[in-house]
Amino acid sequence: MHRVVITGAGAVSSLGADLSSNFKSLSEGKSGISKIEFLNSDRLSIKIGGQIKNYNPDIHFTKQEKSIYDKFTQFALIATKQAVLSSGWEFQKNDNSDIGVILGTAGGGLQTQDENYRQVYEEGKNRVHPLIVPKLMNNAAASNVSIKFNVQGPSFTIASACSSSNHAMGQAFNLIRSGVIKAAITGGSESMLCFGGIKAWEGLRIMSKEACRPFCKNRDGMVQGEGAAIFIFENYKDAKKRGANILAEVAGFSMTSDAIDIVNPSKKGAARAMIGALKDAKFNPEDVEYINAHGTGTLANDKTECAAIKEVFKSHANKLMISSTKSMHGHLIGGTGAVELLGCLLALNKQIIAPTINFIKKDPDCDLDIVPNIARQKNVKCVISNSFAFGGTNAVIALKKGP
Amino acid sequence: MSESVKYKIIKILSEQTLLDPSEIKDNLSLEDLGIDSLALVEIVFSIEETFNITIPFNANDPTNSTFDISNVSSIVSAVENLVNSASGKN
Numbered sequence: 001m002h003r004v005v006i007t008g009a010g011a012v013s014s015l016g017a018d019l020s021s022n023f024k025s026l027s028e029g030k031s032g033i034s035k036i037e038f039l040n041s042d043r044l045s046i047k048i049g050g051q052i053k054n055y056n057p058d059i060h061f062t063k064q065e066k067s068i069y070d071k072f073t074q075f076a077l078i079a080t081k082q083a084v085l086s087s088g089w090e091f092q093k094n095d096n097s098d099i100g101v102i103l104g105t106a107g108g109g110l111q112t113q114d115e116n117y118r119q120v121y122e123e124g125k126n127r128v129h130p131l132i133v134p135k136l137m138n139n140a141a142a143s144n145v146s147i148k149f150n151v152q153g154p155s156f157t158i159a160s161a162c163s164s165s166n167h168a169m170g171q172a173f174n175l176i177r178s179g180v181i182k183a184a185i186t187g188g189s190e191s192m193l194c195f196g197g198i199k200a201w202e203g204l205r206i207m208s209k210e211a212c213r214p215f216c217k218n219r220d221g222m223v224q225g226e227g228a229a230i231f232i233f234e235n236y237k238d239a240k241k242r243g244a245n246i247l248a249e250v251a252g253f254s255m256t257s258d259a260i261d262i263v264n265p266s267k268k269g270a271a272r273a274m275i276g277a278l279k280d281a282k283f284n285p286e287d288v289e290y291i292n293a294h295g296t297g298t299l300a301n302d303k304t305e306c307a308a309i310k311e312v313f314k315s316h317a318n319k320l321m322i323s324s325t326k327s328m329h330g331h332l333i334g335g336t337g338a339v340e341l342l343g344c345l346l347a348l349n350k351q352i353i354a355p356t357i358n359f360i361k362k363d364p365d366c367d368l369d370i371v372p373n374i375a376r377q378k379n380v381k382c383v384i385s386n387s388f389a390f391g392g393t394n395a396v397i398a399l400k401k402g403p
Numbered sequence: 404m405s406e407s408v409k410y411k412i413i414k415i416l417s418e419q420t421l422l423d424p425s426e427i428k429d430n431l432s433l434e435d436l437g438i439d440s441l442a443l444v445e446i447v448f449s450i451e452e453t454f455n456i457t458i459p460f461n462a463n464d465p466t467n468s469t470f471d472i473s474n475v476s477s478i479v480s481a482v483e484n485l486v487n488s489a490s491g492k493n
Contacts, residue, residue, distance in 0.1 A: 045457070205444050205462040220463045263441060299463040300440075 003236035004176045005402055006345070007244040008089065010082025012075050013227030013329045013339055014050035018082055022229075022339075023346050025328065026354040027375050032329050033211065033223055040195040046207045049193050050225025050330025068131050069144060070109035071191035075228035075335075076141035077148060080185055084149060087232040088244060089183070091149040100181045101146045101155040102172045103230075104164030104188030106334030107197065108157075109136030114196040141189050145230075153181045162294070163255075164188055165229075165337030166387040166395035170253035172233045173397070182235045189228030190335035198224065204263070206298050212331070213358040214295035214324035215302050215366035222296045225330020229338035236403065246402035248348045251382070252281025258392025265301050265388050270294075270308035273394035277384055278312070281398035285313045288320055288398075289380035290353055292343040293370075294388045295324020296331055301388065303365040310368070321378070323371040327357040337387045337395065344383045344399050351379045408454070408486060409479045415449045416475065429476035436475075443472070456485040 011018065014032025015025035025032065036049040052075075057066050060078055069077065084091060091099075112135045119125040134140060139157040146155040154175070158167045165188030172186035192198075201207055201224065208221035231247075239246060254276025258269030278285060294305055302324075310317045325343040332339050343354045352375050359372035384398045417424045420436050427436065433443060440462060447460050458481075459468050470485075471477035 203444065203448055205447065205460055208461075208463070220461050261441075297463075 001177050002179055004173050004233055004250040005236045005239050006231050006247040006250065007234045007239050008083040008087025008232030009229070009247060009342070009345060010079040010086065011227070011229040011339065011342055012052065012078045013229070013332070014052055014225055015329050019086070022342055023350065026325060026343060026346055027350070027352045029355045029357045029373060029375055030328060031357060032225065036193060036198070038194055043195065044198050044202065046198050046202055046209060048209065048223055049198070050223065050227070050332070051193050052226055067129065068135050070112040070135050070140060072105055072107065072109060072111070072189045073141040073144050075191060075226070076103060076145060076189035076230060079187065079189070079228040079230040080145050080149065083185065083230040083232050088242070089232060091151065095152050096150055097152040098182045099151050100153040100172065100175060100184040101142045101151050102158065102168045102184055102186045103142040103145070104158050104166070104168035104334050104337060105138055105141060105190055106159055106161050106164050107190060107192040108138035108159070109140055110192045110197050111194045112136040114194045117196070145185055149185065151185060159334060160389055160393045160395070161391055162331070162333055162336055162389035163387040163393050163395040164334035166385065166397050167255060169231070169233070169337065169341065169397055170255060170395055173250045173253050176233055176235055182238055184233045185230060186233050187228065187230035187338035187341070188335040190332045191226045192333060193224060193226045208297060211358045212297040212327045213360065214293065214297045214327050214356050215306070215363060215370045216359045217361040217363040219297045219299065219302065222298055222326070223330045225332045227329065227332055227339060228335055229342055231341065247345050248399045248402050250397065251283065251400045252277050252279070252398035254280055254396050256394045258394070260392055263390050265304040266392060267304050267307045267311065269392055269394050270305060270386070270388050271311045273388070273396045274308065274312045274384065274386065277396035277398045281400070283382050283398060286316050287382045288313070288384055289378065290347050290383040291320060291322045292340045292383065292385040293322050293324045294386045295326055295356065297324070297326065305386065305388065306366045306368055317368055321353050321369050321371050321376065323354055323356045325354050328354070337385065337397070340385050341397070344385050347380050347383055348399060348401050351377055353378055353380070408483050411453055412450065412479050412482060415446060415453065419446050427475055430474055432474050433472060450482060454482060454486050456482070456489050458485065
């Protein structure tokens with residue numbers, strides 16, 4: 001089994017247009033949530049989201065490229081360019097048949113679907129742009145990354161709702177670890193902030209109209225966000241040989257299913273996923289110093305997640321730090337695991353634990369150290385990042401300080 | 404007017420729970436009727452569609468709302484109030 005390390009990272013979200021601005025916002029406990037602005041947003045009862053404001057695709061893409069790239073693909077490409085640049089990897093020079101692209105997304109080209117359905121059903125148009133199929137397909141981001149960066153190994157997309165990105169990164173880890181590929185461009189992207197995207201969620205009655213307050217007694221639901229985070233995962237021996245800058249080691253990964261309910265989480269399923277990640281990473285529970293929680297800000301998730309953490313970590317649960325960065329960037333659904341990995345990298349590289357912001361009142365059901373409102377300095381070596389999705393599909397990734 | 408609101412709500416609850424309307428009594432709670440959180444959001448949706456009203460319900464904070472879901476009778480009253488407000492009656 002090969003060791004796997006992270007040698008590049010890039011991001012674009014409501015917290016910033018690149019990795020360093022995302023790190024800065026996370027460190028400062030800055031909120032990226034604002035009033036949403038798009039067609040027909042006045043018809044929605046939910047008026048807030050982690051929308052990337054003042055986004056100008058023209059600075060990144062040609063007119064032709066814009067016509068075939070849905071926003072979720074655009075975000076993935078922007079973040080990939082940053083990640084590739086930061087890794088020092090020169091993709092264009094080789095055939096790269098032993099490198100893969102594995103990305104997560106839940107909605108894929110939902111904005112493209114929304115716009116075009118509007119045209120045919122609302123406006124009664126009889127013609128749509130010929131390339132909407134390759135634009136809206138779930139694998140559009142992964143495929144366009146493979147095309148743009150000449151990656152000729154396996155390229156595919158994983159869609160498992162809120163666990164998509166963790167699953168994608170876990171697959172990248174497993175493929176490198178087992179020697180199938182030697183590196184991967186991995187992470188995820190999401191852009192569902194459009195009328196249809198939010199309207200569909202409203203009916204579930206789990207979204208907040210005010211703010212995302214994970215673990216807070218006053219929490220009243222999730223807030224959706226958009227964006228992408230992309231990483232270069234690489235075989236450690238190769239990374240060391242080429243003198244790459246190592247951001248972290250991917251220590252372990254676990255995936256489980258609750259097999260109980262299509263929306264409600266299960267303590268047992270979540271606990272099994274965390275135990276599995278610890279076992280795979282060869283971490284003792286006491287080794288883990290920080291957990292980037294799933295922490296959606298819903299009544300159900302936060303209570304269940306805290307109970308699961310207590311079950312897994314026992315008395316150590318009171319000593320470790322847990323934060324939900326969703327409080328700042330929102331819930332990016334299929335892209336969320338990737339953007340949340342930034343919180344882990346911030347901890348391992350800058351010794352900063354991002355806070356859970358918007359915290360007002362303690363909830364006895366979430367009485368753990370959730371790093372309320374203000375970031376903390378701590379030199380940590382072992383961290384995990386949780387994703388617990390609709391459908392009861394769980395994915396937990398474990399990282400440790402780079403060798 | 405009241406009778407028809409109540410009748411429609413009992414019909415919605417009956418369809419969701421598969422209980423006979425005669426079994427859906429005023430004082431029964433959601434739990435008594437076997438209605439879980441998913442069933443509840445579907446019921447809220449059906450009520451909104453049937454009466455063309457907006458119900459201020461958040462699943463994260465079910466008790467802290469003007470829409471009282473304690474039992475069948477409180478649900479009927481809450482819907483009646485919303486219907487009357489929507490049609491401009493006092």
